Amino acid sequence: MNDLLETREQLIRYFETGAKPRSEWRVGSEYEKIAVSADDGLALPFSGPHGVEEIMRRLVDRHGYEPLDEHGRVLALQGKRASITVEPGGQIELSGEQCENIHCANLEFNRHIEELLNIGEELGVVLLGLGMQPVSRIDEIELLPKRRYHIMYPYMGRKGRLGQRMMKQTAGVQSNLDYGDEADAMRKLRVSMGIVPLLYAIFANSPLSDGGLNGYQSFRGHIWSDTDPDRCGIPEFALREDSSFQDYVEYALDVPMYFLLRGHDYIDLTRPPGITFRQYMERGFGRERATEEDWTNHLTTIFTEVRLKKYIESRTADSQPPALMLSLPALLKGILYENDCMDAAWDMVKRWSYPERIALVDTACKFGLDTRTGKIRFRDLALELVGIAMEGLSRQHELNEHGQDESIYLLRLLDQVRGGHTQASLIIDRWKGRWNYDVHQLVEGCSYQAEAYP
Numbered sequence: 406m407n408d409l410l411e412t413r414e415q416l417i418r419y420f421e422t423g424a425k426p427r428s429e430w431r432v433g434s435e436y437e438k439i440a441v442s443a444d445d446g447l448a449l450p451f452s453g454p455h456g457v458e459e460i461m462r463r464l465v466d467r468h469g470y471e472p473l474d475e476h477g478r479v480l481a482l483q484g485k486r487a488s489i490t491v492e493p494g495g496q497i498e499l500s501g502e503q504c505e506n507i508h509c510a511n512l513e514f515n516r517h518i519e520e521l522l523n524i525g526e527e528l529g530v531v532l533l534g535l536g537m538q539p540v541s542r543i544d545e546i547e548l549l550p551k552r553r554y555h556i557m558y559p560y561m562g563r564k565g566r567l568g569q570r571m572m573k574q575t576a577g578v579q580s581n582l583d584y585g586d587e588a589d590a591m592r593k594l595r596v597s598m599g600i601v602p603l604l605y606a607i608f609a610n611s612p613l614s615d616g617g618l619n620g621y622q623s624f625r626g627h628i629w630s631d632t633d634p635d636r637c638g639i640p641e642f643a644l645r646e647d648s649s650f651q652d653y654v655e656y657a658l659d660v661p662m663y664f665l666l667r668g669h670d671y672i673d674l675t676r677p678p679g680i681t682f683r684q685y686m687e688r689g690f691g692r693e694r695a696t697e698e699d700w701t702n703h704l705t706t707i708f709t710e711v712r713l714k715k716y717i718e719s720r721t722a723d724s725q726p727p728a729l730m731l732s733l734p735a736l737l738k739g740i741l742y743e744n745d746c747m748d749a750a751w752d753m754v755k756r757w758s759y760p761e762r763i764a765l766v767d768t769a770c771k772f773g774l775d776t777r778t779g780k781i782r783f784r785d786l787a788l789e790l791v792g793i794a795m796e797g798l799s800r801q802h803e804l805n806e807h808g809q810d811e812s813i814y815l816l817r818l819l820d821q822v823r824g825g826h827t828q829a830s831l832i833i834d835r836w837k838g839r840w841n842y843d844v845h846q847l848v849e850g851c852s853y854q855a856e857a858y859p
Contacts, residue, residue, distance in 0.1 A: 410695040423715025431503035433581035448541035494573030506803035536723025537611035560675040568632040576724035580734040597711040602765035608722035610828035622829035626770035658683035735814035739794030746797040773827040
């Protein structure tokens, strides 16, 4: 991992080594969850006797996780197959194992949630099925005492208006899928990027922030549009049908670096004028020279809607209530692991120009399934996309102990889309209606315990 990097070919080879035969394709999922005080819906601090760190310590004591600390603070846990990490604002994330199917991922997620809910009940903590902290403002949320984030946080404040909100207030679901070779990887990247506006509409679930409605169905999605133009969004090259690993490498080379990691020490690279990875490879930084580990770390600081690692990582969806958490990985597995399903999904969106596509992202974040492109409703496109995914999963025929295939994880989403609803639109209606703008009813209604969605 510490071999010196001297050529583009070494950077490209990093992605080539991620290719796997179809028999070894897996699905990985990452789930970020908003934790709040049951009393008032305020963001849970990391520190203190009722904070996120105490949850982590109790998970270690009761379930055998290995604590991973930084300067004596428990910032992450390593399990037998999965890990638990904490995001900058105390969001609790499960990084799941590489599962053969969604049934495996579902069992793992349910086990994780059961562990958290039992500890949360003792501490007066509630997990919310939302994509954004609904009550606390960013200056009321403790920043995780992790050196990486203390480098990123002030830099975010200089690059975009909303990047610090992204770090402290938002929560998403990510899906990680494998590829067979370069052509397959870039095709999956293109299709995943192409359907981003639809994914924002389908999974919109962040209409509340700072104690009230924010004017968006996915405010989290809007936040990402004003975070850091150097490393976020939909790069135009990724939508070309002839794009390659080299195109992604050239893009990543021009992204400014955050840091170097040497042992347990971070070297801050964000001070003006900054340095891109291209410049770092050419001239180094002081005595430091580019290594493969530096490249690997740099790739984790690219926050495009879908990013390429040694797998395809889709990052668009807002966090969901527990019954919908598996919907994103199920949807993408159904589409991306069947060639004709990929073709069908791409055919739906390939006619959009690049400016139109970017505009549709913003419109989808604001209006969800009520978005239109010309005379076509996103509600209808979303229904078609879910149908394509269900067909793909049915063909893959991965059965659980009850003889059900993985399309069962899309049934509730299907009903929701058929009705023209998003989680956000349902919450907005309840906030204005039976919850009567009451934070306590919001917390109760959106809690994992309540699962109060139709």
